[in-house]
Amino acid sequence: MKSEIMIIGGGASGLMAAYGAAKWLVDNGSDSQVTVLEKMPRPGRKIMITGKGRCNFTNVKDWNAFSPHIRSKSNFVKPSFYNLDSTAVVDFFESNGMKAVVERGDRAFPASYHASDVVDTLLRACTGYGVKVVTDCPVTGIVRMADGFKVNTADGLEHRCRRLIIATGGLSYPGTGSTGDALAWAEGLGHAVRPCFPSLTALVPKGYKTGDIISRGKGHIDRGTPLSEFGKSLAGIQLKNISLAAVIDGQSVESEFGDVDFTDGGIEGPVGFQLSRRCVKAIINGSKVTLRLDLKPGVEAAELAARVKSLWDEVARDPRSRGKGDRERCRILLGKLMPWELIPAFLAAHPDIVTVKRKAGTRDGSGRYSVGAQQAFVNLSVIAKALKQWDFPIEGFVGYERCVVTAGGVDTDELLPKTMESRLVPGLYFCGEVMDMDCDTGGYNLQAAFCTGYLAGQSAAKSLLAQ
Ligand SMILES: Cc1cc2nc3c(=O)[nH]c(=O)nc-3n(C[C@H](O)[C@H](O)[C@H](O)COP(=O)(O)OP(=O)(O)OC[C@H]3O[C@@H](n4cnc5c(N)ncnc54)[C@H](O)[C@@H]3O)c2cc1C
Structure with a gap:
């Protein structure tokens, strides 16, 4: 297969890269082919599990409020963000037929709350501009050529392209296809890879x-x-x-x-x-x-200690406490301070809340000694302290098998933030989580994937046409 622009990985960043590239080419009168090679039977597998299946696809904060949520080097993402900010991402989905809603914390979701709508909309937008999406097509290696790249796939075929975008994601949830394959290829091409961790x-x-x-x-x-x-x-x-x-x-x-x-x-x-x-x-x-x-x-330690004491007295005064031992009363007290279901673990973690002491023994008239009964004592100051600490x-x-995002990846110092092109290998672009880029929860990771993907695609198309 020959395609002018190839994208490895049909996830969030790869599909947006394909759209960005194909749109630029079509808008500029080019019929150059853009192709996505995706390892899994369907693209966007990870998107399908995002936001518990509801897909929190972006966060509509402006850059100043958004950037502190990028945990890696945020400045690297800035040009991509300004090229396709979160409002533009919402506009992209809405203008392609997917209504969006914004919830608490500026988090945007498809109005249907179906992640599948995000995948379908991305695919519709791509195919509308003539992108070819090849599925069940794991890439096994890439080779740099004088006039572009050779891409090898598991079926033994070789594909040629002039611009190559790597959008293979990180290492988390490998069952979705993201297994970090490209990290070794990047190293093979001379790129540094920052240590990865969940x-x-x-x-x-x-x-x-x-x-x-x-x-x-x-x-x-x-x-x-x-x-x-x-x-x-x-x-x-x-x-x-x-x-x-x-x-x-x-x-x-x-x-x-x-x-x-x-x-x-x-x-x-x-x-x-x-x-x-x-x-x-x-x-x-x-x-x-x-x-x-x-x-x-919300409560200072001293105030809390006083409150625990007064609640304890309240429990003692309550007629329903009559006949109940201190151990039982302690549970009633804790029920006023935390959810009931938390009490067993709270008590297990703080064994000195209830201590057991033996009362003094007694001697009867014949001088026979009886051992004193056991009595539970409730240590209110331990309760107050444990509530605060x-x-x-x-x-x-928990590792990559169930983490949301991979920290680390292809070192962004070796990529151009204004194009996402490699500083070391002209014609090679990276986008999304494969790079050393990770964010907080709240739609930040998908926004970062979308905007870096879009910029990589646009830049690859621009450079192709400029050649
Ligand atoms: C459970 C979970 C919930 C999440 N929820 C949210 C959320 O609500 N909001 C949010 O912003 N972020 C969320 N994220 C994070 C977000 O999904 C990712 O950051 C984002 O998908 C990264 O996009 P990507 O394109 O870089 O990688 P991916 O989406 O992982 O896509 C990479 C693609 O490359 C393909 N690929 C890999 N290797 C090869 C190969 N050798 N050949 C061909 N194809 C290959 C993979 O099959 C995959 O389709 C969540 C992540 C998880 C795991």
């Missing part, structure tokens, strides 16, 4: 999983490793309006307010994900990581 992933507390941990590398704890009893007592719980801090080697380095989810993987949800990048990196570097949960971030020492993290 980001936006679950952090696994110590004791959350069983002893037989399945691991592939330092700190990695496979999602499939079974939960321990402690893990089972937490998995499925969602906490709202809490604060979570990352403590690395004893220093609190980042704190986030919001919602956290305990899942079969570990600690995740918006706030857990937000901290995960830093924590994963620290674990890989051999640092000690603790997540510090504050269940009452519940520490989860972190044992590891």
Whole structure:
């Protein structure tokens, strides 16, 4: 097959690159062919699972508000963003027949809340400009030629192109086709690849999983490793309006307010994900990581201690407490301070909340000694402290099998931010997650994929026509 512009990878960035290239060519009267080679039977497999199947396809913030959510070098993304900002991405989808809605946090979704609409719209836009999308076509290698590139595919065929765009994504959710194939090709062509690691992933507390941990590398704890009893007592719980801090080697380095989810993987949800990048990196570097949960971030410690005491007195005064021991009363007290389902794990993690002491023994008239009965004591100050500071020492993290995004990748210092072309190999372009580019959750990653893809496609087409 011969095509002037070839794109490896039919994901978010690759399809947008194909659209950008084909549109530019058609608008400028060229009939040059643009072809996407996609490994999977259908393009856009990863898009289909984004936003829990609803696809949060962009975030409509302006650059100043958007850029702090780019965790890698944000300046690299700036020219692409200005070339196709998030409002332009919404316009692209709407003008191609997909209505969009914007939710809390400026997050844009298809109005149908079906990720498939995003894929269908991208494909419709591409084919409308004559893009050829070849599926079931894994690329196995690329060779630089004097007049372009040779692309080898698993069926043993060789394809020629004059401009090549690599849009193969990162390493996360390999079942969607993103297996990091292009990282080795990039290195083969002389590009540096920044170390990759999972980001936006679950952090696994110590004791959350069983002893037989399945691991592939330092700190990695496979999602499939079974939960321990402690893990089972937490998995499925969602906490709202809490604060979570990352403590690395004893220093609190980042704190986030919001919602956290305990899942079969570990600690995740918006706030857990937000901290995960830093924590994963620290674990890989051999640092000690603790997540510090504050269940009452709006209340000062002293005020909380007084509140715990007054609630305890209230429980004691309640006629329904009559006949109930301190252990039971403690559960009633905790029920006033946290969701019921969290209580067993809270008590298990803080064994000194309820301590058991034996009452003094007695001697009867004949001098026989009876051992005193056991009595539970509730330590209110421990409860107050644990509500503000519940520490989860972190044992590891869930890896590429279930992380949202890959940090690291092709070094962006060796790419031109205004075109996405390689500084080392003219005619070669990169876009999307294959590059050292990762963002927070909230539609930022897809926006980054779309805008870098569009710029790469447009630039490849422009340079082809300028030749
Ligand atoms: C569960 C989950 C939920 C997410 N939710 C959101 C969200 O709601 N909002 C958001 O902004 N981001 C979200 N993301 C992140 C976002 O999906 C990615 O950042 C984005 O898809 C990256 O786009 P890409 O084009 O670079 O890579 P991908 O979308 O991964 O596409 C790469 C494509 O290249 C193909 N490919 C790879 N190797 C080869 C090869 N050798 N030959 C041919 N083809 C190949 C793959 O099959 C794949 O189709 C989510 C990610 C996950 C995993």
